Amino acid sequence: MLRSWQKGGGVLVERRSAFWDDLAHELEDREFRREFVLESLRIQTIDRIVNALDDARGELGWSKAQLARAINTEPATVRRLFSAKGNPTLSTLAEIAGALGLRISVEPLSKVEADALAKDMPAEFTAVHDRIRASSKPVTGHAEGRRKR
Numbered sequence: 001m002l003r004s005w006q007k008g009g010g011v012l013v014e015r016r017s018a019f020w021d022d023l024a025h026e027l028e029d030r031e032f033r034r035e036f037v038l039e040s041l042r043i044q045t046i047d048r049i050v051n052a053l054d055d056a057r058g059e060l061g062w063s064k065a066q067l068a069r070a071i072n073t074e075p076a077t078v079r080r081l082f083s084a085k086g087n088p089t090l091s092t093l094a095e096i097a098g099a100l101g102l103r104i105s106v107e108p109l110s111k112v113e114a115d116a117l118a119k120d121m122p123a124e125f126t127a128v129h130d131r132i133r134a135s136s137k138p139v140t141g142h143a144e145g146r147r148k149r
Contacts, residue, residue, distance in 0.1 A: 033121035049093055049104060054082050056100040070099040
């Protein structure tokens with residue numbers, strides 16, 4: 001729905017938007033819906049991490065240039081990270097987090113998020129997610145030595 005005011009009368013008019021109609025139609029397709037939910041989750045996750053890092057930077061009173069110096073990179077790299085155009089690597093995020101005295105950790109999806117994904121994912125996803133959620137503690141990045149290099 002698109003809401004707008006009519007000139008002169010101050011009347012709120014609701015009109016359907018072609019975008020939302022098209023999206024609603026596309027979401028009927030199972031594969032599209034699965035990709036849409038995964039992409040939405042990816043964007044939300046990156047935004048949450050970047051916003052938390054930017055908040056921590058602000059709490060320390062550091063400028064973006066000071067943060068860039070702390071991780072030995074160009075200020076433009078840090079500015080880009082905190083802009084809508086940024087698409088940081090996990091390595092960059094971990095390096096910035098470390099400079100700010102933080103660590104990035106992984107947590108299970110909420111029940112609502114998992115249920116939205118589970119509708120369109122293979123049965124293995126649901127079984128794995130249920131097992132992780134039942135553990136009731138976040139999965140942290142303490143996996144040194146497990147990853148093959």
